Amino acid sequence: MSMLGAAARRDTEVQSYPLIVFILVPLLALGLQSFVSLHFPRFDILDLPLLVTIYFAISRRNPIVGTVTGAIIGIAQDALTRQPLGIFGICKSIIGYLAASLGVRIDTENHGTRALLTLAFVFLHSSMYWLLVRRLLAQPYQWSWLHESIRAVINTVIGVILFALLDRAKRREY
Amino acid sequence: MESFFSRYKNALVLIVVLLAQVIGVAIQVRRPLPKEHAQPDAGGVRLIRYWAISLVSPPERLVHWLGTSILGVWDNYIDLMHVRQQNKDLQGELRRLRIEQGGIAEDARQGQRLQQLLAFKEKYVYKTLPAQIIGTSGVEQSRILSIDKGAKDGIAVDMPVITPSGIVGRIREVFPHTSQVLEITDPTSGAGVILSTTRIRGILRGNALGQPQVISVMPDDRIKAGEPVVTSGGDQIFPRGLAVGVVDRVVVDSERDPLVDVLIRPAANLAQLEEVLVITNMGDQVTPKQKLDMIQSEAASDAEQLKASEVLAERLPSRIDPDAPKTDDANSDDSADAEGEGIARPMRPPSALHPDRFTPNITPAAASLTPGARLAPQSEGVLTTAAKPHAATPSNSNGGTTPTVAAAPKKTGPDLVPDDGSRPPAAMTARPAVTGVSTSPSHPSTTAAGGTPSVTRPATNGGGNAAETAVHAAKPATAAEAGSTPSATRSVTNNAAGATGTGERMAIPRPSSDNGYSPAASVNSAAPKTRVIVDGPLPSAAKKAATPATATTTPTTTPGQHTPATTTPGQHAPAPTAQHPATAPAPAQHKGPELVPDDGSRPPPTMVPKPVKPPQQTPPPQQQPQGNR
Numbered sequence: 001m002s003m004l005g006a007a008a009r010r011d012t013e014v015q016s017y018p019l020i021v022f023i024l025v026p027l028l029a030l031g032l033q034s035f036v037s038l039h040f041p042r043f044d045i046l047d048l049p050l051l052v053t054i055y056f057a058i059s060r061r062n063p064i065v066g067t068v069t070g071a072i073i074g075i076a077q078d079a080l081t082r083q084p085l086g087i088f089g090i091c092k093s094i095i096g097y098l099a100a101s102l103g104v105r106i107d108t109e110n111h112g113t114r115a116l117l118t119l120a121f122v123f124l125h126s127s128m129y130w131l132l133v134r135r136l137l138a139q140p141y142q143w144s145w146l147h148e149s150i151r152a153v154i155n156t157v158i159g160v161i162l163f164a165l166l167d168r169a170k171r172r173e174y
Numbered sequence: 175m176e177s178f179f180s181r182y183k184n185a186l187v188l189i190v191v192l193l194a195q196v197i198g199v200a201i202q203v204r205r206p207l208p209k210e211h212a213q214p215d216a217g218g219v220r221l222i223r224y225w226a227i228s229l230v231s232p233p234e235r236l237v238h239w240l241g242t243s244i245l246g247v248w249d250n251y252i253d254l255m256h257v258r259q260q261n262k263d264l265q266g267e268l269r270r271l272r273i274e275q276g277g278i279a280e281d282a283r284q285g286q287r288l289q290q291l292l293a294f295k296e297k298y299v300y301k302t303l304p305a306q307i308i309g310t311s312g313v314e315q316s317r318i319l320s321i322d323k324g325a326k327d328g329i330a331v332d333m334p335v336i337t338p339s340g341i342v343g344r345i346r347e348v349f350p351h352t353s354q355v356l357e358i359t360d361p362t363s364g365a366g367v368i369l370s371t372t373r374i375r376g377i378l379r380g381n382a383l384g385q386p387q388v389i390s391v392m393p394d395d396r397i398k399a400g401e402p403v404v405t406s407g408g409d410q411i412f413p414r415g416l417a418v419g420v421v422d423r424v425v426v427d428s429e430r431d432p433l434v435d436v437l438i439r440p441a442a443n444l445a446q447l448e449e450v451l452v453i454t455n456m457g458d459q460v461t462p463k464q465k466l467d468m469i470q471s472e473a474a475s476d477a478e479q480l481k482a483s484e485v486l487a488e489r490l491p492s493r494i495d496p497d498a499p500k501t502d503d504a505n506s507d508d509s510a511d512a513e514g515e516g517i518a519r520p521m522r523p524p525s526a527l528h529p530d531r532f533t534p535n536i537t538p539a540a541a542s543l544t545p546g547a548r549l550a551p552q553s554e555g556v557l558t559t560a561a562k563p564h565a566a567t568p569s570n571s572n573g574g575t576t577p578t579v580a581a582a583p584k585k586t587g588p589d590l591v592p593d594d595g596s597r598p599p600a601a602m603t604a605r606p607a608v609t610g611v612s613t614s615p616s617h618p619s620t621t622a623a624g625g626t627p628s629v630t631r632p633a634t635n636g637g638g639n640a641a642e643t644a645v646h647a648a649k650p651a652t653a654a655e656a657g658s659t660p661s662a663t664r665s666v667t668n669n670a671a672g673a674t675g676t677g678e679r680m681a682i683p684r685p686s687s688d689n690g691y692s693p694a695a696s697v698n699s700a701a702p703k704t705r706v707i708v709d710g711p712l713p714s715a716a717k718k719a720a721t722p723a724t725a726t727t728t729p730t731t732t733p734g735q736h737t738p739a740t741t742t743p744g745q746h747a748p749a750p751t752a753q754h755p756a757t758a759p760a761p762a763q764h765k766g767p768e769l770v771p772d773d774g775s776r777p778p779p780t781m782v783p784k785p786v787k788p789p790q791q792t793p794p795p796q797q798q799p800q801g802n803r
Contacts, residue, residue, distance in 0.1 A: 027229060027230070027233070028233075030226075030229075030230050030312070031230050031233045031234055031237075031309075033312030033313075034230055034234060034309040034310055034311065034312040034320070035233075035234050035237055035238075035308075035309050035310075036312075037309075037310045037311075037312045038307060038308075038309055038310045038319075038447075039446075041445040041446075043312075044310070044311075044312055044313060044314040045314060047313075048312075063184035063185075063187070063188070064183070064184055064187045067184075067187055067188045067191050068187075068191065071191050071195065075195075075222065075226075076226045076229070076230075077312070077313070078226075079222055079223040079225070079226030079227065080226060080227070080230060080309075080311045080312060080313075080316075080318065080320075081311040081313050081315075081316035081318055082311070082316050082317075082318050082346055082347075082354070082356055082360065082362060083315075083316055084198075084199045084202035084203055085195075085198060085199070085202065085222055085223070086195035086196070086198045086199040086202070087199065088313075089195045090192055090195045090196065090199075093188065093191050093192055093195065094188070094192070097184070097188045101184070129315070132199075133315070136199070137199075137203060139361065139362065140361045140381070140382055141315065141361075141382055142381070142382030142383065
């Protein structure tokens with residue numbers, strides 16, 4: 001086992017989490033996103049459910065799980081908004097699928113890699129959301145590169161910290 | 175086939191999940207149902223939302239409860255310094271506000287009555303339900319608040335949500351114990367607003383950055399930053415007049431180029447909301463409790479005003495002497511006097527020195543008169559008068575507000591024409607009843623306020639134009655016509671002799687029309703100081719109405735009789751009539767119309783009236799048989 005390289009270890013390493021963590025973390029992300037934004041309005045620039053989706057997707061390395069996880073978290077997030085159910089669900093389903101697919105191929109234990117992935121996924125999520133809202137629903141949505149860049153950077157920084165915290169909760173099985 | 179599914183199962187799962195969600199979105203955003211069947215969400219979607227809310231709300235409630243509990247312990251048990259003083263201050267402020275409310279309530283009721291008269295239904299905020307904000311959507315693209323009150327608390331969809339500072343939004347979704355509030359900063363929200371200064375109406379909607387704006391407004395330079403914006407009530411959700419915010423700036427609408435968007439700075443601090451009020455009842459009736467409150471506040475207000483008036487009465491020198499004999503003043507405010515002695519009386523116009531012929535039992539009852547009766551018809555725009563000049567004037571015995579003359583063309587006596595150049599030429603016979611008459615202290619002219627038709631208007635021009643007077647005096651007229659004509663006789667007191675202020679009078683009957691009236695010879699045009707211009711009726715019309723008109727004879731020509739003064743409501747014109755000699759009696763040779771001031775410039779009863787200098791050259795009345803015409 002010790003002779004295996006990093007790539008081989010990634011293939012054989014299965015990261016699992018206690019069920020309570022797998023349920024509570026998304027709920028806590030939704031609750032914090034909703035509650036903290038009430039007292040700190042600028043907090044809504046964060047997207048904790050997206051970060052949680054990315055983390056579980058790249059950790060579980062299962063595209064189906066990542067897709068379903070992203071769909072459930074996204075629909076739950078939609079339920080808290082005034083928009084139709086499925087907008088965030090579609091976005092996060094795609095993000096979950098891509099994150100899980102990439103997690104199989106690249107080293108997701110590295111913080112730099114996580115940061116780059118998170119940065120790219122945040123941009124992708126925003127672009128898909130803009131596409132759905134602006135083109136599918138024909139609702140007003142203003143795209144600002146500056147705002148989206150700031151948003152992506154902030155989410156990336158918070159994501160790297162959050163991922164490190166969540167790593168403590170996972171179980172490693174060989 | 176099996177290998178295909180096993181090979182592409184991940185992608186197939188993704189496609190299925192995405193397809194299902196797209197179909198779900200398409201179902202949700204389909205064409206809305208009619209109003210009576212419309213709901214924000216369908217049943218399935220609503221169920222999913224309810225599940226999500228139910229999952230998220232309990233932790234939020236728990237955290238919120240913990241926070242409020244900790245703060246409550248601090249506020250209720252630790253931080254209680256200065257509470258007693260604050261309570262005292264607040265009670266004082268409450269008393270003051272109740273007094274103010276008494277006055278405002280009367281205005282509000284008056285406004286409601288007027289609106290009922292106009293069949294205008296105004297919505298007032300009558301019942302609100304306080305609610306705590308327990309969460310938000312957490313997404314910057316969706317401005318949604320969650321409150322801890324739901325359907326079981328009486329919340330319904332589209333109820334407005336406000337704060338004391340301004341509006342917040344409206345209820346979008348209602349669950350049993352929680353509700354969603356759509357803020358005014360959301361791009362999908364909408365509220366009818368009006369700019370309070372420029373009165374520009376528009377629709378308030380949030381932009382992508384979360385700032386409310388009035389969209390699609392025509393460019394207007396009058397829109398300035400800081401202008402208040404209030405709700406217009408046109409959206410049938412928000413009551414009218416609630417504060418929305420102030421104008422921040424005006425930006426060009428990129429999608430509708432000529433139009434602009436007015437960015438609004440919200441009055442309510444939407445970023446730091448903790449408690450809101452949900453308006454659960456709006457109506458157009460006052461609840462019994464509010465009626466009781468208004469009555470109590472009015473009683474308190476009256477008591478305070480009574481105290482203030484008592485204090486004022488003690489300090490004012492015009493305190494009523496209790497030993498003074500009580501006078502039978504028709505204008506006395508019995509109610510005010512009866513409320514308490516020593517209270518300063520309200521200021522009233524001075525009463526007449528003596529009763530005139532407009533007092534009761536002298537003037538015929540109005541019921542006996544024929545409304546609009548004209549015995550001297552009008553010819554070619556000439557204002558005609560009623561047959562009985564004094565009869566057309568209602569009594570003013572009780573100082574009431576009965577209109578003196580119902581219609582402006584009704585002239586009961588000679589009308590005075592200002593001789594300051596503003597008088598229209600003789601060809602312009604139709605003249606308004608109220609004319610600009612200059613006033614001098616010695617001869618106060620009568621100017622009927624509010625368009626009250628003045629019957630006799632002694633116009634005295636201090637700087638009279640002698641030349642003009644002479645020209646008018648040269649007009650052919652007969653005093654006989656003046657004496658037989660009850661129509662608009664215009665007398666002008668003109669200080670033609672100079673700036674002495676005493677004018678001589680002369681009668682200048684003026685033919686009212688080109689009907690061949692022959693001028694009379696009894697016109698003293700040597701030194702005219704007073705003109706009397708008579709607009710007579712047509713001969714045919716005069717014949718028809720000859721009897722009543724001549725029986726009463728106009729006061730302009732009857733010796734000893736005086737022109738009935740204009741009696742505006744509440745005024746007692748000290749008309750020096752023959753029956754009631756005035757303190758300034760007319761001289762024996764004065765046969766013409768007596769000028770009677772009827773405005774408020776006459777001296778009060780306690781003052782000795784200034785004797786009026788009798789006219790020196792008043793033309794003798796030319797009494798002719800009425801049948802001459």
